[in-house]
Amino acid sequence: xxRYLLSRLITFVPxxxxxxxxxxxxxxxxxxxxxxxxxxxxxLTQERxxxxxxxxGFDQPLWQQFWDYLTGVVQGDLGNSFVTNRPxxxxxxxxxxxxxxxxxxxxxxxxxxxxxxxxxxAVYRGKFFDRALMSTALVGYSMPIFxxxxxxxxxxSGWLGWTPVSGRIGLLYYFDDVTGFMLIDSLLSGxxxxxxxxxxxxxxxxxxxxxxxxxxxxRQTRSAMLEVLSEDYIRTARAKGLSSGRVNGxxxxxxxxIPVITVIGLSVGTLMAGAILTETIFSWPGIGKWMVxxxxxxxxxxxxxxxxxxxxxxxxxxxxxxVLYGLIxxxxxxx
Amino acid sequence: xxxxxxxxxxxxxxxxxxxxxxxxxxxxxxxxxxxxxxxGESGSxxxxxxxxxxxxxxxxxxxxxxxxxxxxxxxxxMPGRERRKLIGKDLAMIFQEPMSSLNxxxxxxxxxxxALKEHLDLDRKARQARAVELFEMVGIPDxxxxxxAFPHQLSGGMNQRVMIAMAIACRPRLLIADEPTxxxxxxxxxxxxxxxxxxxxxxxxxxxxITHDMGVVAETAERVAVQYAGQKVEDQKVADxxxxxxxxxxxxxxxxxxxxxxxxxLPTIPGVVPGQHDRPRGCLFSPRCKFADDRCREVPxxxxxxxIGLARCHYPLNVPAGAEEERA
Numbered sequence: 245x246x247r248y249l250l251s252r253l254i255t256f257v258p259x260x261x262x263x264x265x266x267x268x269x270x271x272x273x274x275x276x277x278x279x280x281x282x283x284x285x286x287x288l289t290q291e292r293x294x295x296x297x298x299x300x301g302f303d304q305p306l307w308q309q310f311w312d313y314l315t316g317v318v319q320g321d322l323g324n325s326f327v328t329n330r331p332x333x334x335x336x337x338x339x340x341x342x343x344x345x346x347x348x349x350x351x352x353x354x355x356x357x358x359x360x361x362x363x364x365x366a367v368y369r370g371k372f373f374d375r376a377l378m379s380t381a382l383v384g385y386s387m388p389i390f391x392x393x394x395x396x397x398x399x400x401s402g403w404l405g406w407t408p409v410s411g412r413i414g415l416l417y418y419f420d421d422v423t424g425f426m427l428i429d430s431l432l433s434g435x436x437x438x439x440x441x442x443x444x445x446x447x448x449x450x451x452x453x454x455x456x457x458x459x460x461x462x463r464q465t466r467s468a469m470l471e472v473l474s475e476d477y478i479r480t481a482r483a484k485g486l487s488s489g490r491v492n493g494x495x496x497x498x499x500x501x502i503p504v505i506t507v508i509g510l511s512v513g514t515l516m517a518g519a520i521l522t523e524t525i526f527s528w529p530g531i532g533k534w535m536v537x538x539x540x541x542x543x544x545x546x547x548x549x550x551x552x553x554x555x556x557x558x559x560x561x562x563x564x565x566x567v568l569y570g571l572i573x574x575x576x577x578x579x
Numbered sequence: 580x581x582x583x584x585x586x587x588x589x590x591x592x593x594x595x596x597x598x599x600x601x602x603x604x605x606x607x608x609x610x611x612x613x614x615x616x617x618x619g620e621s622g623s624x625x626x627x628x629x630x631x632x633x634x635x636x637x638x639x640x641x642x643x644x645x646x647x648x649x650x651x652x653x654x655x656x657m658p659g660r661e662r663r664k665l666i667g668k669d670l671a672m673i674f675q676e677p678m679s680s681l682n683x684x685x686x687x688x689x690x691x692x693x694a695l696k697e698h699l700d701l702d703r704k705a706r707q708a709r710a711v712e713l714f715e716m717v718g719i720p721d722x723x724x725x726x727x728a729f730p731h732q733l734s735g736g737m738n739q740r741v742m743i744a745m746a747i748a749c750r751p752r753l754l755i756a757d758e759p760t761x762x763x764x765x766x767x768x769x770x771x772x773x774x775x776x777x778x779x780x781x782x783x784x785x786x787x788x789i790t791h792d793m794g795v796v797a798e799t800a801e802r803v804a805v806q807y808a809g810q811k812v813e814d815q816k817v818a819d820x821x822x823x824x825x826x827x828x829x830x831x832x833x834x835x836x837x838x839x840x841x842x843x844x845l846p847t848i849p850g851v852v853p854g855q856h857d858r859p860r861g862c863l864f865s866p867r868c869k870f871a872d873d874r875c876r877e878v879p880x881x882x883x884x885x886x887i888g889l890a891r892c893h894y895p896l897n898v899p900a901g902a903e904e905e906r907a
Contacts, residue, residue, distance in 0.1 A: 477682040485667030
């Protein structure tokens with residue numbers, strides 16, 4: 245197991261260098277000079293401009309800039325933001341809990357609804373529920389996420405007034421960050437209604453962000469279940485006189501989980517991409533919104549560092565998924 | 580009262596090209612403690628009729644029968660919950676492919692204890708003790724350790740022993756073994772058959788052995804039913820069947836046994852079993868039968884009386900002197 249993990253970690257190295265290079269190149273390909281953007285409408289003198297160019301190292305050849313960046317990254321230094329002058333690392337970990345909290349709620353929402361829906365659809369394949377569910381899933385999958393978000397806001401916040409429009413918690417509450425997770429911090433603060441407010445703020449963004457994973461998980465669960473249900477060992481389980489709940493929910497589902505957790509792992513990438521839109525729409529102070537703002541400000545170190553860290557997270561999640569395979573089905577561990 | 584009594588069982592599958600009749604008016608009788616062999620080529624409906632008895636056919640199958648009872652209890656009208664209490668407990672089945680018939684995600688111990696938990700009122704400790712006892716009964720060495728193994732860590736023969744242990748866990752009255760040795764090495768086949776017949780002798784349960792191997796029939800069974808294209812064509816005591824087969828198909832099958840061959844080339848039965856679209860109007864075996872005439876090709880044959888082995892034939896072979904009058 246340890247050897248397997250090590251060999252997998254070694255394959256991270258080329259991916260890591262690739263992501264570094266792409267994120268470095270991507271932001272520089274965009275038109276717009278970060279120094280001009282920073283100066284804003286007031287403008288700045290030629291001497292001041294030259295000085296800044298030198299300070300940020302833009303006078304160096306590109307390969308030199310990349311090398312400096314890469315050596316910095318290897319030493320754990322992602323550079324400082326042009327705008328706030330704080331280390332990228334610090335900014336990322338201040339904002340990351342907000343994104344993590346939202347992503348976790350979204351994926352839990354998607355799993356809690358998607359897996360049972362897929363199982364039921366597979367067991368009653370071809371029946372009304374199956375068809376209704378699969379067409380709904382297709383709609384959910386193809387829906388533009390920003391439009392869906394706006395629609396939900398209009399209905400649930402505008403007309404019905406059930407949920408707030410934006411932010412992580414009501415303005416009435418204030419307390420210090422302890423963990424960065426609003427659900428935990430609001431409980432720790434002990435203020436009346438703080439937790440409820442945090443939950444209310446989470447509902448719509450979680451639904452919006454979880455919709456595409458929900459559709460993908462439901463469809464994948466259904467097709468995996470259909471395959472597993474025709475296996476010999478399912479017949480054996482039924483021949484033991486087990487209830488259909490136990491046959492489908494334990495014997496079949498456990499085998500069907502392998503492809504399902506694969507798409508869950510892969511949807512972490514989708515979540516990160518979706519978080520950019522969702523966080524922007526709901527003014528959620530997470531890394532998605534931070535990245536968008538930084539791209540507009542041409543904040544090179546933040547965009548580079550942020551992309552790199554997101555890529556790293558996606559890689560780690562997928563490694564975890566691979567380890568989970570072996571726990572679910574020991575036969576895979578042997579290979 | 581017979582253990583299992585089935586009258587006029589038919590099973591039809593809805594397929595994309597129309598209905599397919601896999602089992603065609605089959606009768607099955609098994610007495611307490613009897614070993615019945617059902618033989619036939621692939622596609623003769625032997626497994627399907629037994630899966631119908633167990634209630635394990637997919638929803639595409641339509642099952643009809645005049646009678647289908649286990650120890651006098653009607654299986655056709657029994658609600659699902661009642662039937663689940665019966666199968667796996669009094670009525671158990673093992674399958675052809677031991678490797679794929681066990682769930683790869685659970686230890687074999689879990690899968691055996693699960694059957695015990697479902698049907699017997701035993702606590703955790705008693706279940707473990709019974710699982711160990713069962714493994715000893717089916718000849719698995721070092722049972723405590725093997726119970727913790729996953730199916731992929733055991734050989735095919737070991738897995739089939741696990742399947743057998745699982746099937747006899749709740750002391751069934753009737754065990755259906757669907758080609759239990761087909762997927763195994765020749766050396767293991769004999770061991771598994773011996774195990775099954777020994778267990779049958781010790782527990783007094785009924786045993787239905789589905790096979791396409793006449794050698795297996797000769798060695799293990801007391802009575803044998805021959806199936807062809809979904810129909811039962813003959814039903815006799817094993818010794819009588821080998822001595823005096825009444826149906827031409829049975830006779831051809833026996834002639835094709837290597838130990839009975841008299842020439843250098845092994846005799847074969849020309850042609851193949853009719854499928855969904857080329858079923859003959861008369862006797863289903865008529866296109867391959869060397870005795871067939873126009874009557875055979877046009878008129879479905881009757882079932883002959885018990886002394887002529889219930890043969891489904893117009894012109895049964897080896898008819899004993901006394902039985903001829905009875906027919907007329």
